[in-house]
Amino acid sequence: MQIPFVNLRRQYEPILPELQSSLIHLIDSNQVVGGEAVSSFESSFAQGIGVGYAISCASGTDAIEVILRAWNVGVGDEVIVPTNGWLSVAQVVCLIGATPVFVDNHPETYNLDLDSLEKKITHKTKVIIPIHLYGNPVEMKRLVKLADQSRIKVLEDCAQAHGASVDGKKVGSWGHAGIFSFYPTKNLSVLGDGGAIVTSDEELASQCRAIANYGQFKKFTCSVMGRNSRMDALQAKVVSLKLPHLNLWNQRRQQIARYYSEAWEDLPIQLPVNNDKSVWHLFVIQTNNRDGVKEKLAKCGIQTEVHYPIPVCQQPLFQKFRDSTGYANAERQAPRLLSIPLYPELTDLEVEYIAKSFRKVIERVAPSHQLDR
Ligand SMILES: Cc1ncc(COP(=O)(O)O)c(C=O)c1O
Numbered sequence: 001m002q003i004p005f006v007n008l009r010r011q012y013e014p015i016l017p018e019l020q021s022s023l024i025h026l027i028d029s030n031q032v033v034g035g036e037a038v039s040s041f042e043s044s045f046a047q048g049i050g051v052g053y054a055i056s057c058a059s060g061t062d063a064i065e066v067i068l069r070a071w072n073v074g075v076g077d078e079v080i081v082p083t084n085g086w087l088s089v090a091q092v093v094c095l096i097g098a099t100p101v102f103v104d105n106h107p108e109t110y111n112l113d114l115d116s117l118e119k120k121i122t123h124k125t126k127v128i129i130p131i132h133l134y135g136n137p138v139e140m141k142r143l144v145k146l147a148d149q150s151r152i153k154v155l156e157d158c159a160q161a162h163g164a165s166v167d168g169k170k171v172g173s174w175g176h177a178g179i180f181s182f183y184p185t186k187n188l189s190v191l192g193d194g195g196a197i198v199t200s201d202e203e204l205a206s207q208c209r210a211i212a213n214y215g216q217f218k219k220f221t222c223s224v225m226g227r228n229s230r231m232d233a234l235q236a237k238v239v240s241l242k243l244p245h246l247n248l249w250n251q252r253r254q255q256i257a258r259y260y261s262e263a264w265e266d267l268p269i270q271l272p273v274n275n276d277k278s279v280w281h282l283f284v285i286q287t288n289n290r291d292g293v294k295e296k297l298a299k300c301g302i303q304t305e306v307h308y309p310i311p312v313c314q315q316p317l318f319q320k321f322r323d324s325t326g327y328a329n330a331e332r333q334a335p336r337l338l339s340i341p342l343y344p345e346l347t348d349l350e351v352e353y354i355a356k357s358f359r360k361v362i363e364r365v366a367p368s369h370q371l372d373r
Pocket of ligand 1: 180181182193
């Protein structure tokens with residue numbers, strides 16, 4: 001059996017006929033950048049999250065840049081980012097001239113460790129960017145309270161957590177703003193690159209919209225420094241067709257995650273925390289001999305990935321931003337992390353095959369149990 005880490009062919013099956021006819025319709029409409037397809041997606045997306053506005057962008061990375069620019073974050077400002085996460089978050093912070101301040105992750109949730117975060121707040125901290133990593137929401141109530149006490153903005157990075165909620169409130173609606181990526185592997189995706197900003201702040205929304213459209217509040221008049229970061233109508237159509245499936249897709253992800261967790265309960269690995277809030281963008285375990293396990297699974301036809309092999313603060317570009325507090329959890333876990341295929345389109349048979357093959361591989365190549373739990 002061959003099981004790729006993502007299967008786009010299957011993901012597109014439910015929307016393919018409608019997508020084909022949308023394509024012809026779009027060409028006939030003469031409007032392939034912006035337009036009705038984009039605004040209609042933005043309003044459904046905002047409504048689903050429970051915020052006033054969604055502003056689509058060309059990628060999740062752009063969405064972060066646009067919003068930091070709208071907040072006038074720049075030289076002399078500090079932005080708190082997780083060291084366990086995607087590297088473009090810190091890259092954007094540097095790009096606009098601000099300083100990334102890295103925070104270690106909690107050893108079990110993999111998200112920002114809020115105790116460590118608290119110690120890193122200074123009078124220069126302007127924004128905190130919590131990432132809801134692997135689909136698992138950050139403890140937002142506590143984080144928002146911490147930020148409010150110091151008048152710091154919270155930009156939720158929801159690139160891996162479309163549709164997740166904390167205490168009945170969707171991620172993206174807790175902070176002053178949130179960003180999403182619609183990269184093809186995400187829980188909700190386009191056929192290429194795409195992203196969005198969400199917020200209930202009307203003035204911020206209008207500022208972001210202008211920045212992402214050459215700084216124009218009004219056509220042909222540029223009043224703020226801007227750039228081109230818009231969503232194509234085709235991508236808006238793709239993501240609009242997928243949006244009604246998101247909840248069911250996330251439920252299927254939760255079902256598979258429960259299956260893996262129960263099937264591997266007794267194995268000498270660190271399983272992800274049992275969390276009914278997660279939308280399981282990734283199912284990440286820790287094991288000894290990670291590379292051996294990965295190789296043997298590949299021999300069984302099961303493709304795995306590593307998220308992420310190098311903590312962001314260890315990247316050559318970011319070494320100079322490390323501080324003396326250290327990043328022990330992120331650095332200890334990085335060589336042990338392994339992401340197992342988990343997506344809604346996996347059949348029950350494939351899920352069972354993965355569960356059985358994984359058990360055999362662990363028993364053969366990583367039977368010792370010396371993980372720090
Ligand atoms: C947590 C996180 N933030 C930001 C991004 C950036 O999104 P994009 O790839 O759409 O630029 C990603 C994408 O991988 C991500 O996983």
